[in-house]
Structure formats: C-alpha cells, structure tokens
Amino acid sequence: MKILFVTRVVEYIDPMNIELMSALARRVGHATYLSILAQDDLEADVRRIKPDIVAFSTLTGEVSHYLKAAAVVKQVSQNIITVMGGPHCTFFPEVIEEKNIDYVGSGECDDAWPNLLTALNTKKDVDSILNIFTKDNWAGKWKAAGENRRNHLAGRTTNLDGLPFFDRELVYNHTPLGEFPMLSFMASRGCPFECTYCFEPKFNKIYSKKGPIFNRYSVERLCEEIKEAVTRWPKQFVKFYDDMFFVNKDVKKDLWLQEFAEVYPREVGLPFFCLTRCNVLTEEHLQLLKPAGLHSLTMSIEAGNEYIRSHVIKRHMTEEEIRHAFYLCKKYNIVTFANSIFGIPVKPEIMAEQGKTAIDYDIESLDINIDCKVTFAEFGTAYPYPGCELSEYVVENGWFDQNDFDKLHISYAAESPLNCFSPKEKMMQNNLALLSTVCVAFPSLRNLTVKILIKLPLAKLYFLLYYLTKGYLNVFKVYPMKFTFWNLLRNMARSFRLEWKKRAPGQRLYKKPNISSSPTNQMLGGSSKI
Numbered sequence: 388m389k390i391l392f393v394t395r396v397v398e399y400i401d402p403m404n405i406e407l408m409s410a411l412a413r414r415v416g417h418a419t420y421l422s423i424l425a426q427d428d429l430e431a432d433v434r435r436i437k438p439d440i441v442a443f444s445t446l447t448g449e450v451s452h453y454l455k456a457a458a459v460v461k462q463v464s465q466n467i468i469t470v471m472g473g474p475h476c477t478f479f480p481e482v483i484e485e486k487n488i489d490y491v492g493s494g495e496c497d498d499a500w501p502n503l504l505t506a507l508n509t510k511k512d513v514d515s516i517l518n519i520f521t522k523d524n525w526a527g528k529w530k531a532a533g534e535n536r537r538n539h540l541a542g543r544t545t546n547l548d549g550l551p552f553f554d555r556e557l558v559y560n561h562t563p564l565g566e567f568p569m570l571s572f573m574a575s576r577g578c579p580f581e582c583t584y585c586f587e588p589k590f591n592k593i594y595s596k597k598g599p600i601f602n603r604y605s606v607e608r609l610c611e612e613i614k615e616a617v618t619r620w621p622k623q624f625v626k627f628y629d630d631m632f633f634v635n636k637d638v639k640k641d642l643w644l645q646e647f648a649e650v651y652p653r654e655v656g657l658p659f660f661c662l663t664r665c666n667v668l669t670e671e672h673l674q675l676l677k678p679a680g681l682h683s684l685t686m687s688i689e690a691g692n693e694y695i696r697s698h699v700i701k702r703h704m705t706e707e708e709i710r711h712a713f714y715l716c717k718k719y720n721i722v723t724f725a726n727s728i729f730g731i732p733v734k735p736e737i738m739a740e741q742g743k744t745a746i747d748y749d750i751e752s753l754d755i756n757i758d759c760k761v762t763f764a765e766f767g768t769a770y771p772y773p774g775c776e777l778s779e780y781v782v783e784n785g786w787f788d789q790n791d792f793d794k795l796h797i798s799y800a801a802e803s804p805l806n807c808f809s810p811k812e813k814m815m816q817n818n819l820a821l822l823s824t825v826c827v828a829f830p831s832l833r834n835l836t837v838k839i840l841i842k843l844p845l846a847k848l849y850f851l852l853y854y855l856t857k858g859y860l861n862v863f864k865v866y867p868m869k870f871t872f873w874n875l876l877r878n879m880a881r882s883f884r885l886e887w888k889k890r891a892p893g894q895r896l897y898k899k900p901n902i903s904s905s906p907t908n909q910m911l912g913g914s915s916k917i
C-alpha cells in the first residue's frame with residue numbers, strides 16, 4: 388500500500404514520530420511518502436501520489452490543523468483511509484468521533500501500526516487490534532458501554548532494540564534537515580517523575596503495570612543507529628532528546644550510562660546535548676559525561692517560586708538543588724539551557740497570602756535563571772494539555788474550558804489560554820517571555836525590563852531582540868556547529884520565519900498561506916483588545 392504521512396512543519400529536530408512510523412510501515416512492505424503542510428500543497432500531493440492511507444501524528448495544539456487536512460484528503464477521495472496517532476490520541480482517543488478520521492492509534496503503536504496496515508491490506512478484522520480505535524469498536528464498547536479503554540492497550544514496548552532504524556531519508560529528501568548539521572535521537576523512553584504539566588505521569592498511569600516506566604536502547608544498538616545516520620548525512624552534533632537522559636542520582640548504579648560513556652566517544656565521537664533534572668545531576672555525572680562529549684545540558688527550572696514548584700507543578704526540587712546543579716555545570720564548563728514556564732496560575736487566596744501578583748511569580752522565575760547564570764534560558768506559557776494534572780487544576784478553578792483544544796496554540800510560546808489573567812497581564816507575560824531570554828544573557832537589562840519595558844506594547848521589537856539573542860546562543864554556545872556563510876544566512880531566514888509563526892500564527896510568513904493557518908486568534912504581544 389501507499390502511505391502518505393502528513394506533518395505540519397519540519398523544523399530543526401527530526402520528526403521522530405514520522406520517521407519511526409514510516410520505518411515500521413516500510414519494514415512490512417509498504418511505500419511511504421511525506422507532505423508538509425507548511426511547505427507543500429496537500430491536495431496536489433494526494434492527487435499525484437494517490438495514497439491508500441493518509442497518516443497523521445498529532446500533538447494536542449495542532450490537532451485542528453490535521454482535522455482540516457483530513458477533510459481535504461476526504462474531499463479528494465472518500466476511499467482514502469485516514470489514520471491518526473500521536474500524544475493527543477493517547478490522551479484523547481475521542482478524536483475517532485471526527486467524521487474524517489477512520490482509525491485512531493492510541494498509546495505506543497510500535498506493534499499496532501504494522502498490525503493495522505497488515506489487516507487493512509489483507510481485509511482482516513481491525514476492531515480487535517489493541518491500541519487501535521475504530522468507529523465500530525468505539526461506539527460498540529468504549530463509548531456506549533463505558534468499558535475501560537485501558538483494556539484495549541497492549542503493554543509498553545519492552546525491546547527498543549527490536550525497532551527499525553528511523554526512516555530519516557523520507558524527511559531528509561524532502562526538507563533542508565538532512566543538510567542541517569545536527570542529528571536528533573532518543574536513547575530512551577519514559578520518565579518516572581510527576582510534573583503536573585507534562586504527559587509522562589499520566590502516561591505512566593495509563594500504562595500502570597503494563598511495562599517499564601523507563602526503558603533504553605542498548606548502547607550498542609544506539610551507537611549503531613547514530614553511526615549509520617552520520618555516515619549517510621553530514622552531522623556535527625547529536626541532540627539526545629530523551630525526556631531524561633539519565634534518571635539515577637547514583638552514577639555507580641547506572642551501568643548503562645557508564646557503558647555509554649565508554650562506547651559512544653569511540654564509536655560516534657560527536658559532541659552531544661542531553662536533558663536531565665537539577666535534583667538528579669551530580670558531580671560524578673559530569674566527570675563521566677564531559678570526557679564522553681557532553682557539551683550542553685538542559686535542566687528545566689520551570690518556576691522560581693517554591694510554592695508553585697512544589698504544589699502546583701510538583702517539580703519536587705529545592706532552590707538549593709537548582710543552584711548547585713547550575714554551579715556544577717559552570718565548574719565543568721558545560722553549557723546550560725533551562726526552560727521556565729510563565730503564567731502558572733495560583734489561587735487568589737494564596738497570592739494574597741504571599742502578597743504577589745501573577746507577574747511577580749514570573750519575575751521570580753527570571754531572577755533565578757539570572758542567579759544560576761543559565762547560558763540560554765527560554766520562557767514559555769503554561770498550557771493545559773488533556774489528561775495532565777495541571778489541566779484538572781485549571782478546569783476545576785474555572786480558568787479553562789475543558790476540551791477547548793482550539794484555544795491551545797501550536798506552541799506554548801504564545802499567549803496564555805487561561806481566563807484568570809487580564810489582557811494586560813497576558814501582554815506583560817508575553818513581553819517578559821521574550822525579554823527574559825535577553826536579560827539572562829545580559830543581566831544588566833533586568834531592572835529596566837521589569838520596571839518599564841514589560842509594560843510597553845513593543846512586542847515586535849522584543850521579538851527581534853529575543854530572536855537575535857537566541858540565535859547567537861544556539862549557534863555559538865548550545866549547539867556549536869560550523870556553517871558556511873550562505874548556509875548560516877539561509878538558516879537564519881528560515882528560523883526567523885518559524886519563530887515568528889510560533890507567536891503570530893495569523894501572519895503570512897510562510898511561503899504560501901495554506902490550511903495550516905491558525906485556529907486561534909492569538910497575536911504576537913497579546914490579544915488585539917489591548
């Protein structure tokens with residue numbers, strides 16, 4: 388069969404979801420194609436390729452784009468089968484009720500996806516395939532009878548080594564990503580922590596007693612795949628995008644990490660980036676990983692305020708642990724990257740008790756990033772994704788209308804979707820998010836920013852400052868890669884468009900306006916009502 392994958396946009400990280408799904412499909416004998424909404428004409432691609440199946444992998448904020456895309460596919464031919472999977476479907480399999488979606492893959496579909504393809508190809512029963520929701524099995528069992536949907540989930544994939552190598556060719560032949568000198572990969576799946584804004588704790592609940600919470604490729608298999616990729620495409624840097632590259636505070640007990648530190652430099656030898664948490668990192672980790680090629684490390688701070696960290700988002704780490712982790716990185720000359728979340732709502736009575744406004748909490752987050760001397764600090768907005776504890780908290784408090792996914796922008800670099808902030812506060816949050824990255828790099832701008840700049844409607848200027856700071860830090864510090872002059876210019880122009888789009892979706896900065904235009908009315912610098 389011919390399978391056309393549709394994705395919204397390809398940026399600088401490998402779309403590993405599509406690359407894996409394509410590899411799994413090819414392994415069972417199907418041909419795969421790619422259409423990218425931000426650059427291609429989907430309708431023309433569908434008419435030219437004549438796919439049997441069109442497949443989407445969706446995050447929550449982008450689901451409405453894919454539903455519009457599915458409508459375009461069905462307009463061309465009702466016979467084309469549409470399948471949707473990805474994190475949104477894991478938490479919200481109800482998407483099967485959409486008229487233009489024929490099948491939904493929920494949870495890990497490493498087996499379900501090829502099983503579905505085989506069943507469709509051989510016209511066998513699909514309703515009983517675990518992880519796959521159909522119109523019939525949904526209406527007959529889960530919706531009508533209310534049977535526990537978890538019964539329809541297979542266990543978690545235990546043997547990651549058994550997965551095929553990602554089909555990077557599908558993406559690299561179609562986008563500039565193959566020439567971009569960074570390769571992304573995940574050495575593991577899962578995370579045992581319980582942050583309330585993240586999908587992992589919910590995922591762990593859904594999969595309770597159905598397989599390992601944290602699981603890794605073997606070091607040998609991991610290095611084999613990276614080696615194969617870097618011999619085919621010119622890469623200078625590896626970004627390990629695991630939620631947690633290591634979870635064990637005690638390095639001696641992490642035999643995998645020790646083996647990695649020995650084998651990776653010998654077999655791959657490229658500098659790398661990875662992620663962990665401040666309360667996991669120890670000096671021994673850096674002593675082990677620095678000689679192995681560790682160049683930059685993400686440890687998210689998320690909130691400077693202790694109450695928010697412990698009670699609202701459950702990060703469960705002290706300020707001292709945060710400061711110490713960043714101090715260690717400075718000591719070992721490791722470049723640091725930290726995310727923080729603005730616009731995390733606190734109940735009015737607690738705010739009154741603490742004598743703080745909503746913006747005070749955000750400024751506290753800026754300040755801890757400055758104190759920790761984070762190399763590159765990025766500030767997003769709190770977004771309630773389905774199933775996460777944070778979402779229940781904002782819905783219970785009446786700050787967000789449950790199931791209103793259209794309010795969730797494609798990126799949390801946009802305005803807060805919560806109604807507990809005034810338009811003025813939302814404008815200040817947006818301004819501060821842009822300027823904080825600049826302030827952490829140039830701390831002398833902090834006072835001017837929080838006292839004056841934050842209140843001015845100059846978001847476009849702030850975006851430019853943010854973009855230049857981020858661009859400089861990314862290219863020269865976090866991911867140090869060599870570009871030819873023209874390549875650098877090309878990448879700058881492209882990344883400028885992508886960054887802008889994340890904040891001002893209505894703007895026509897892409898090559899051609901298409902069906903991926905925004906479902907929301909959020910604009911750079913806040914809503915137009917200000």
Ligand code: B12
Nearest residue numbers: 402403404444446447472473474492495496586772798799
């Ligand atoms: C890499 C990554 C990114 C990359 C690339 C994203 C991309 N489009 O590929 C970048 C940096 C761009 C990114 C950005 C964002 N991300 Co992100 N990202 C991830 C991360 C770490 C890994 C995703 C991945 O590739 N996994 C590997 C693949 C193989 O696994 P998978 O996607 O889960 O796929 C499995 C199943 O879902 C299913 N499946 C997937 N696709 C399909 C398709 C079909 C047809 C079928 C049948 C099954 C199926 O089978 C797969 C194999 O088991 C995840 C966290 C995580 N642990 O997964 C967050 C995650 C996906 N991101 C998330 C979010 C919120 C974002 C942002 C909104 C954040 C922001 N900065 O604004 C943006 C939005 C970007 C966008 N809209 O495109 C959330 C999504 C929550 C949700 N409910 O949708 C996650 C889950 C993080 C989290 N902890 O909550 N992200």
Ligand code: SF4
Nearest residue numbers: 578580582585587630
């Ligand atoms: S540590 Fe990271 S991946 Fe793990 S639950 Fe928290 S936010 Fe999610």
